[in-house]
Amino acid sequence: MKVVEPKYSNVKQASKEASLDSIIREMIAEGRWSMGERLPSERVLSAELKVSRNTLRNVLKCLEANGLLEIRKSSGCYISSTKPEESKIQRESAAPHQEIMAKYEAGLLVLPGIFAAAALKVKPEDLQELEVCTGALGQSILERDWEDLMAHSLEFPLIVVRCLNNSVVSEIIRELCESAYVFVPHLSRSQEASRKSLFTDFVMVLKALRKGDPALARIAVKRKIINAAHALTSVTGVPLTPILVAAHEELSKLEGDTSIGATA
Incomplete structure (x- = not known):
């Protein structure tokens, strides 16, 4: 392989x-x-x-x-x-986190549709690369290697979007994910369940793509983004945006799982 x-x-x-x-x-x-x-x-x-x-x-x-x-x-x-002054440092420190939360919101509005489209076009060789990438993600989490985790977390969506052969979409994905994955090292301060959830979310997206199921891919990506946003909140205290809260509630009702993101 x-x-x-x-x-x-x-x-x-x-x-x-x-x-x-x-x-x-x-x-x-x-x-x-x-x-x-x-x-x-x-x-x-x-x-x-x-x-x-x-x-x-x-x-x-x-x-x-x-x-x-x-x-x-x-x-x-x-x-x-x-x-x-302390308050100024805290504001400066919080600003990047608020920007990351805004990226998660933008991702929620854009990425599910992109991944749903990719589910119809993904090729066996793409799936093979995604499987290797997902395995590397899991290993990075186990070893707490945040540098590798950031690299593979960005690599995963870029492999997916390659299926669409659209340079504009590729740039959108890159812009959204580059800044959002800056948060990855903060996982060192989060609970073990949060780190396991990160890996599980990638696995669920991969399964949806492997099945070629656009609806399942859309839901898996939404879940992944919402869980990531909850992880950011749990570590930094930056609140979810109203759009993310609404999406969380909608997804919870859809799946009959009110605990979505609770461990993230």
């Missing part, structure tokens, strides 16, 4: 740095370190956050430029004495 290699290294790197920036901002806002305190060494912090030292270094430089940190040569990185 052919192994699918991640093809989107630039996207992957940008996603890693954006998500790491958000995580460190949250750690500062939550009082992980006090004013003027020295952060752990790059070696220790990169190991804790499961990123490379180069990625961490790039993000720390950006945070220094934003006034949150001060990097002292041969000394280390410190919480800046000119750090913005």
Whole structure:
């Protein structure tokens, strides 16, 4: 069986740095370190956050430029004495999460129809690639390898949309998924059930595509997006949008399952 290699290294790197920036901002806002305190060494912090030292270094430089940190040569990185007020940091930290929630809402409005159309055109070789990708997703979750998980999470929909042979649709998928999957590293702070749900949702989408069932694909994608939105809410506190709430209620009634997203 052919192994699918991640093809989107630039996207992957940008996603890693954006998500790491958000995580460190949250750690500062939550009082992980006090004013003027020295952060752990790059070696220790990169190991804790499961990123490379180069990625961490790039993000720390950006945070220094934003006034949150001060990097002292041969000394280390410190919480800046000119750090913005706590409430401002929290607003800045929440803003990217609100944007991600908006992406989930947009995805809910667009992606089910795209995947339903793809269910009618998916080829055996596409299904084979999706099976490999899904297996890699599961392995990434087990190993808590968030970098690989982001790469494969983006790879999955791009394989699907390739069936439609429409460059405009491909760009829509890429735009929606690149920013939304920046949230993936936050799963390290969520419950184990949330991480298992992420894998299960991909499996259900794959099953629908394998059956060539547009209606089933539409429902599976809706469930996946709603569960992802609930996971974002549980970790960041950013509320679901009214459209996502309505979709959750509609899907719960349709499936007779009021627990949709409850563990996400």
